[in-house]
Amino acid sequence: MVLDYYKLSEQPFGVTPDPRFLYLSPTHREALASVQYGVTTGRGFTALIARPGMGKTTLLFDFLSKVSVPAKTVFLFQSQPTPRDLLMNVLEDLGLQDHSDDIGVMQRKLNDCLVCESKKGKPVIVVIDEAQNLDENVLEVVRMLSNFETSREKLMHLVLAGQPRLAEMLATPKLEQLRQRISIIARLQPFNAEETYLYIDHRLRVAGYESDPGLFTKQALALIVENSGGIPRNINNLCFNAMSLACAVKAKRIEADVLQEVIRDLRLDSHVENTPEGVKPETKHALLPRATKSPWFSGWHRKLAVPLGLLAVLGGSLTWKSRHSAQVIDPLKFPLQVGLAAASVPSSIALTEVSAMSPKQFVDAGNIAESPKAKTLNSPLSSNLRTHLPQKGGLESTSVVIVQPNQTMYRICIEALGRYDDATKTKIRELNPGLLNLDQIRRGQSIRLPARDAVRGNVRASAEQERITANQAGNR
Numbered sequence: 001m002v003l004d005y006y007k008l009s010e011q012p013f014g015v016t017p018d019p020r021f022l023y024l025s026p027t028h029r030e031a032l033a034s035v036q037y038g039v040t041t042g043r044g045f046t047a048l049i050a051r052p053g054m055g056k057t058t059l060l061f062d063f064l065s066k067v068s069v070p071a072k073t074v075f076l077f078q079s080q081p082t083p084r085d086l087l088m089n090v091l092e093d094l095g096l097q098d099h100s101d102d103i104g105v106m107q108r109k110l111n112d113c114l115v116c117e118s119k120k121g122k123p124v125i126v127v128i129d130e131a132q133n134l135d136e137n138v139l140e141v142v143r144m145l146s147n148f149e150t151s152r153e154k155l156m157h158l159v160l161a162g163q164p165r166l167a168e169m170l171a172t173p174k175l176e177q178l179r180q181r182i183s184i185i186a187r188l189q190p191f192n193a194e195e196t197y198l199y200i201d202h203r204l205r206v207a208g209y210e211s212d213p214g215l216f217t218k219q220a221l222a223l224i225v226e227n228s229g230g231i232p233r234n235i236n237n238l239c240f241n242a243m244s245l246a247c248a249v250k251a252k253r254i255e256a257d258v259l260q261e262v263i264r265d266l267r268l269d270s271h272v273e274n275t276p277e278g279v280k281p282e283t284k285h286a287l288l289p290r291a292t293k294s295p296w297f298s299g300w301h302r303k304l305a306v307p308l309g310l311l312a313v314l315g316g317s318l319t320w321k322s323r324h325s326a327q328v329i330d331p332l333k334f335p336l337q338v339g340l341a342a343a344s345v346p347s348s349i350a351l352t353e354v355s356a357m358s359p360k361q362f363v364d365a366g367n368i369a370e371s372p373k374a375k376t377l378n379s380p381l382s383s384n385l386r387t388h389l390p391q392k393g394g395l396e397s398t399s400v401v402i403v404q405p406n407q408t409m410y411r412i413c414i415e416a417l418g419r420y421d422d423a424t425k426t427k428i429r430e431l432n433p434g435l436l437n438l439d440q441i442r443r444g445q446s447i448r449l450p451a452r453d454a455v456r457g458n459v460r461a462s463a464e465q466e467r468i469t470a471n472q473a474g475n476r
Helices: 026-040 056-065 083-093 103-119 136-145 164-170 173-181 193-206 218-228 232-248 256-266 300-324 359-364 409-417 422-431 452-475
Strands: 045-049 072-076 124-128 156-162 182-187 391-393 396-402 446-450
Touching (some): 026 056, 026 182, 045 056, 045 164, 056 124, 083 136, 136 173, 156 164, 164 173, 193 218, 193 232, 396 409, 409 446, 422 446
């Protein structure tokens, strides 16, 4: 559908390493020439280093297709976990079947093949792609392959291609002998803006695009340059998705708004909850997660942030003043947890006058059980209630408990109040408006409890009310 809409003979931004679509930037042309020169001069080892997505594989396929002399070629792109796997794959690509587990036997068979091909005037070229994944033992066998030679020439030419980690591996002391044998090292660099334009145009022309002006507007191309990092694979992904989206909306030319939507779709940070610490993308492009600024810190939101913050501070201070002008502290707003061992707490209820405290004094009353103002009972602690803070609220005193693990409201009330009846439940609901279900309390939750006398008073009042109601009913 996309190809027909834009009158293309094939997909210009495919994922296969087709040498026909290879665009030779100055660094790509130099790297290709270096690899060719290393082979034609019989240097033995050549290395090609580039970041992922730079087109190493495409360049190597193009190199093998342009070898000037008849040659036997081996291209290894899969992982070679062991030395035996490496030798076996080389022999198979050369047309030799070997089922021996003896590495020495395999090396002799390979040497005989190399001598035979040399007599025919056919050099053997072995290309190992993604060489940064090779184990040190496998790289040692690769080094030994360079020993297949006569007094006049090398019988095998090896090209090691890999990511920058390959260069780091070769720089280690353990691989010094292999590094000394690599006489030519070629590198690929990302495209600049002009090279990115020419790369896109080259692939479109190869695919049969002939319309003028170009398929992408200048603004769209600028977004591709900014978000691809000059890496061909990223450019292909952006262009492929942009063409698909533009075709869906019936756009003959691809504008910047289409690229912006594609960039949002391809960006990974919107799909990742937390970016691992220490991860720093080397380039700014669409396929790597990157930090994004929140819209609340830009534009008109930023202008409103300061006045809204001042209003919030002013409102908070007025609220605090109104709440504390009556010298009453809400324990649910200022929870105080006293970390005392069970043996050191003298009572399950510690009575302290706090109605006259300021908020700071209330919070600073850390060891409340040891305060000189504390009035405590001498009975031993019979529960694991974390703290009981008496409060004066109106005409009656209250206390605050911090719910401990596996505690229930029934157990708290029995230990603190000596009862758990309807009158107690009613009083607890009055003191804790936010506590909707007394059977569902959680660890660490602050709960205000009435005083024992208040509960008894409520019980007596409730009984008296029931007696009066019963007498009135009897009089009728």
